[in-house]
Amino acid sequence: MYTKTGVCSALPRTSMPRPMRPRAQGEPRMSELNKRTQARHEVERARFLGDVYDLLAILRREPNELLPFDWVRHLAPEGEHSLGVQSIPVDQIIGSVDRYREFDRHYLPKEPHLDERWIGVRAAQLEGKELPPIQVYKVGDLYFVKDGNHRVSVARRQGQHYIDANVIELNVAVPPEEHDTLRDLIIKGEYARFLKETNLDRVVPGHREIRFTTPGRYDRLLEHIRTRQYFLDRKPERAGLPPVTWEEAVESWYRRLYSRVVENIEKHDVMSRFPGRTEADLYLWIMDHRYFLTQKYGHDVGSEEATRDFRAHHAPPLYKRLGQRMRLLLKGQLEPAM
Template sequence: MSSRDTGFPRTDAEHDFLRARRRQVLSRLASWLRREPDDVNITLPFDEVVEALGRESERRVGLRVIRLDSVVGSVDRGRDFDRRFRPTSARVRQRWERLALASRRGESIPPIEVYRVGDLHFVIDGHHRVSVAHALGLASIDAYVTEVRTRLGADGIRHRGDLIIKSYRRLFLERVPLSGQAAAAVLVSDPWDYAVLGEHVEAWGFRLMQDEGHLLDRQTVAARWYENEYLPVVSMLAQADLVGDRTEAEAYLWVAGERYRLMRTHRWDDEVIEALRAPSK
């Protein structure tokens, strides 16, 4: 029993709710003081996440014990709870306190139901149960899990704003269908750079088809661009110490644009690298 408990389960359940609400308000205030985006403290919306990542399939996993800190989103109750499933208003108080009371009395609580995307979980049913479990300091919870497989992984998603870059990356990989290590290697920080890079690869592929005199599918263009263009250029940039604090793909995109601006050519040689090095000094 916590030092703050009174020993009266109903009273303690009421206090649990008030503490959870107070922490939610303080978290909002802290975010405002730090001038963080509005979406930092909201639960991630499941539909937006799978749309950004590209839904492929799903399968029923069954009853599992999952970590509470892996439950980050909701299917349809995002406004009632924040990212840590603290209640955002008194609207949920009656049901919340009823569940807290049952938990404190040791009564059986049904498993929640969730979608799993990567290592993240999104609540279908059981938002109040997750909220109460957090408030009572639990580390895990029973859940019926349905796994959703997506085109992109869910790694790196912390808040809603991260979905933008995931969405642009998914679209880029649809236009430039790299796979395996090649797909993992081509990364940029600015979502719009994926659109620019996609246009660049498609233009490179068009020139390749003109040179060879026949059509190539997207997979072939992507593979040949990566092996014959991207890797050699990135290697030269690394040797010339021109990557800097950018990702390799960002350095490639910069130098590809500069090459055309300075040289009006698509060749790569020492003369091009030296011309590109000059403006960077």
């Protein structure tokens, strides 16, 4: 730069451009490093939160694991079909095919050695890259991840409501629910087989759900239906008529036995004395009690008398009922108004 006198003056030191070190091939840009650092902090916080949820689950005596997809076989699925790529609710993903030990029920990561995979997915998300759809099995309204567990974990951690997924739907008669345990799925599978064997959905459309809290009870209902069929066949008014069909016996059992006991349970407010139990549980107990009273008095006392007597003599003491009710309230399995 020349002045009016023709003397060259040096440029100010602060105005001179600094030499740039060429970026080595494969070296990440600083923005990429920042994104990976942010992702690393996020996965560490996610695992810490997972430890907190584990502790709460222990204190509440509740499970905090993803459901293994293998458990679905207990629901007796009858085939599958593809639904293609859809947007599915992230909070309805409750299980995994083979990664159910690596994430908790909130899909928080549990294994530190898999952090890099989580960080890679989150960093790609921060860079605005489009992630491929995950792959899931749909069972009822819930989903099990076949591929893309880390993408689900990141999406859920970021509060994402929907995620694209390639969906394969399994056909089940009794769908699972979010907080089901292995025992719950076994019972639902037994219920599915009961519905198939009785054709109850077709014989009595709109029937009440028949749910037990203990496995192995639906076989006893089938025994009741067979007994009903036997006695219906031997009624005097059926002389000369064709034998009672299985479906006729199913309908008669449901309408004349099961429904009447349930009506009496509601009429005499029996459910309130057995918190955590179902109508089906009480039906079996009351039918057993009816048989006991019939043997005791030498004549059939009927379902209503058996229901009243069972309520009066076999309900748990008040302190036990209150304790059970409190446990159910803490688990969110009982409405406070009940």
